[in-house]
Amino acid sequence: MTGHEGYRRPGLLLALIGLLVIGVTTLPPLPQQTAASAATPLWCLVCGDYGGVDVVLNLLLFIPFAVGLRLTGARSLITVGVCAGLSLLIESLQFTLIVGRDASLSDLLTNTLGSLVGSIIGGQARQLLFPTAKQAVRLMTSGAIIWLGAQTATAVLLLPWAPSAGLAGAWARSVPGRVPFDGSVASAVVSGLVVPDGSNARSPELAARIRQGDIRLHVGVRTGTNAAVWSPVFELLGTSGAVLSIEAVNRHLAFQPPMQSYRLRLRRPALRLPDALPSQTGTLVQITAGERDGTVWARWTVAGLSHTTSQVLGPSLGWTLITPMRHSFGPEAHWITALWIGAWLAPIGYWSARTGRSHSGRAGILLLVLVIGLGLLPHLLGYPPVHWSEWLSGMVGVGLGYTGHRSAAYFR
Secondary structure (H helix, E strand, C coil): CCCCHHHHHHHHHHHHHHHHHHHHHHCCCCHHHHHHHHCCCCCCCCCCCCHHHHHHHHHHHCHHHHHHHHHCCCCHHHHHHHHHHHHHHHHHHHHHCCCCCCCCHHHHHHHHHHHHHHHHHHHCHHHHHCCCHHHHHHHHHHHHHHHHHHHHHHHHHCCCCCCCCCEEEEECCCCCCCCCCCCEEEEEEECCEECCCCCCCCEHHHHHHHHCCCEEEEEEEECCCCCCEEEEEEEEEECCEEEEEEEEECCEEEEECCCHHHHHCCCCCEEEECCCCCCCCCCEEEEEEEEECCEEEEEEEECCEEEEEEEECCCCCCHHHHCCCCCEECCCHHHHHHHHHHHHHHHHHHHHCCCCCCHHHHHHHHHHHHHHHHHHHHHHCCCCCCCHHHHHHHHHHHHHHHHHHHHHHHHC
């Protein structure tokens, strides 16, 4: 039990919101995914090309609902049991009635594990919201370590990678559940090697060049008639899907370089080439793209006019690895990254305000955490300096958390 009657109403509200989110994300049919879902084994644990993303999201999905149940006074065992039963019901409906949904053992296990995490968080609500000075020190320290660990893991997962077994080329590959790209690929050269279409032979030499950091491709594409959405145009295939790809997203293109995140079946940042596919059928588009020194870049030429775009990578792009929907980088990436950083750092600022230390001491600790996470880590791992918006969002996040403890005391 949480031991506080004042948590029951907000707990009930959180449980209802969590239940609504679970229903909205798991019950609507997806007929366009029927072929893909039929190919997913019921007993798989990490399913599909982005199975790692599904594992993370299914862990997170049941946490709010479980936290809400615990705040209403439900015991931990009852909370986990209700969540496990709900997950089993959903998986059964997906397997028997709901079209296009993937029912799997992995979903049941990860949902249940997420409910256990939520139950623990809900049971510690008072300590998390109104800790003593000693508890606040431990929470602040733990929060900072977890954030810095997430920053480090992201930086490692964004590093270039290619499988030692080699890579095979694919031009305009047909994927179940997606509208195919009905244009054509005229030529493809990656890291100085010509990549033919549909060859079953994998090239270890090409993979070796990519692992050494030689990531550059030149692809000629002729436009088609339809507005395909995340449809492959050119790919280098490994054992679990595309390691490197150019895909059509309406009239845009998206370039995904090869990264370590592929090994965990997580997503990779995709650089958007805006309006790179003219509506006129048969138009030749020459694309040059690559990654160098922590920056993804692309240049494309249409009718003699050249366009360029780029995106600096860094440790704060962890959200790109676990997004529920595929996303291509544009100007909005800085705003999403700012929200991501602020959400991580606000609790750390909140707990620091309750440690009982002097204002200067707390400010010094928070500044040190920011400098390590946004300054030292990128430098040590070979990334360019982070965008100024990341520093601003970090300071805003800890500032809002720091001042928020007064509001929390009022509502208490």
